Amino acid sequence: MRITTRYILRELLGPFFFGLFLFSGILLGNIFVSLTQLAQNYNLPFSIVLRLLLYQVPENLAYGTPMAILLATLIGLGKMTGHSETIAMQAGKVSYFRLALPVLLTGLLVSGITIVLNENVVPIANRAYRDERAVVTSNRPRGLVRNHFFIDSSAGMKRLVYAEEYYSGEERMVNVIIQELEKNQVVRTVQSRELFWSEADYGWYFEEGEIYHYEGDKVFPVRIETGFSGLTRTPEEVVQLARRRPEEMSWPELRWYIENNPQLKEDEIRKLQVQLHYKIAVPFACFFFTLLGTPLALQPQRRTSSSGYGLSFVFVFAYYILMGVGSTLGRSGAVPPVLGAWMPSIICGVYGAWQFLRKAR
Numbered sequence: 001m002r003i004t005t006r007y008i009l010r011e012l013l014g015p016f017f018f019g020l021f022l023f024s025g026i027l028l029g030n031i032f033v034s035l036t037q038l039a040q041n042y043n044l045p046f047s048i049v050l051r052l053l054l055y056q057v058p059e060n061l062a063y064g065t066p067m068a069i070l071l072a073t074l075i076g077l078g079k080m081t082g083h084s085e086t087i088a089m090q091a092g093k094v095s096y097f098r099l100a101l102p103v104l105l106t107g108l109l110v111s112g113i114t115i116v117l118n119e120n121v122v123p124i125a126n127r128a129y130r131d132e133r134a135v136v137t138s139n140r141p142r143g144l145v146r147n148h149f150f151i152d153s154s155a156g157m158k159r160l161v162y163a164e165e166y167y168s169g170e171e172r173m174v175n176v177i178i179q180e181l182e183k184n185q186v187v188r189t190v191q192s193r194e195l196f197w198s199e200a201d202y203g204w205y206f207e208e209g210e211i212y213h214y215e216g217d218k219v220f221p222v223r224i225e226t227g228f229s230g231l232t233r234t235p236e237e238v239v240q241l242a243r244r245r246p247e248e249m250s251w252p253e254l255r256w257y258i259e260n261n262p263q264l265k266e267d268e269i270r271k272l273q274v275q276l277h278y279k280i281a282v283p284f285a286c287f288f289f290t291l292l293g294t295p296l297a298l299q300p301q302r303r304t305s306s307s308g309y310g311l312s313f314v315f316v317f318a319y320y321i322l323m324g325v326g327s328t329l330g331r332s333g334a335v336p337p338v339l340g341a342w343m344p345s346i347i348c349g350v351y352g353a354w355q356f357l358r359k360a361r
Contacts, residue, residue, distance in 0.1 A: 018068075024060045024061050027064065059122045062283065069107055158180070159181070168238075193209070246275035281341045
């Protein structure tokens with residue numbers, strides 16, 4: 001690694017970590033205030049408040065990285081420009097692209113790290129937060145989903161499954177009703193006290209069940225102590241259909257949920273598709289912010305740290321306004337959901353690329 005690259009990276013890292021703790025700390029501070037109010041209402045110990053706050057750290061770090069990398073670009077390069085260091089480097093035949101390359105690669109690397117964080121840590125932490133909060137506020141067992149409904153299909157058979165309670169950790173459902181349809185006609189109904197997953201037989205089995213066969217206007221009831229349900233969904237798939245929030249799913253999980261949940265309405269599908277594309281678009285804002293901030297920071301006039309902070313807040317504020325506009329357009333169907341989600345990044349990227357090339361010339 002060249003000395004110039006190491007020097008630029010060192011100038012970026014300090015403001016980046018400062019900005020990451022600053023912006024993430026602001027977001028977490030707001031959450032901490034609401035958690036203290038929750039603790040007062042439910043008489044919770046401080047240890048639970050800290051645990052709930054800890055579960056919120058990964059998501060807020062992911063939100064803070066685009067703002068932090070923009071701040072690092074404006075302050076780090078701006079400081080070098082203010083001290084005429086970049087001018088001296090260019091006089092030493094270090095090209096503009098050579099100066100900008102470490103910054104852009106850093107933005108791209110931070111985008112990749114944020115995507116990994118979003119996909120592997122944030123969904124798990126958000127589910128743990130919601131589960132923990134449900135336990136302490138309503139004394140509900142962990143992993144319990146009430147009034148769970150999902151659809152299962154196989155070999156021309158469509159099954160409508162309703163469970164009064166679903167315990168995901170124990171892989172069992174309580175008070176279950178299964179309606180089997182062929183050609184949109186109900187041919188059989190299964191009522192069971194309990195439905196459980198057998199790992200050995202790789203299938204769902206019911207206990208204390210009653211099966212009702214329909215032939216025309218006739219109904220033939222049969223009572224069975226234990227029987228195979230015929231469901232093809234695995235416990236993992238049932239959990240994915242258990243009304244998780246988009247922020248509690250990874251990109252593949254949310255895409256699978258949209259494609260395999262026929263009860264979703266068209267407006268709900270558009271809303272979820274916007275959330276799906278946000279999972280990639282928001283982390284990539286890190287790269288587009290470096291593309292936007294680099295030419296501004298390399299302006300020859302002297303720039304103070306306070307102006308870097310000011311520009312960061314202005315661009316971040318504008319970015320989130322564009323996020324709101326793009327989200328509204330994508331959810332309403334005025335534009336495709338993918339365009340609505342990527343609109344802020346596209347606008348920042350186009351403007352940043354124009355400024356970048358303009359400065360390079």
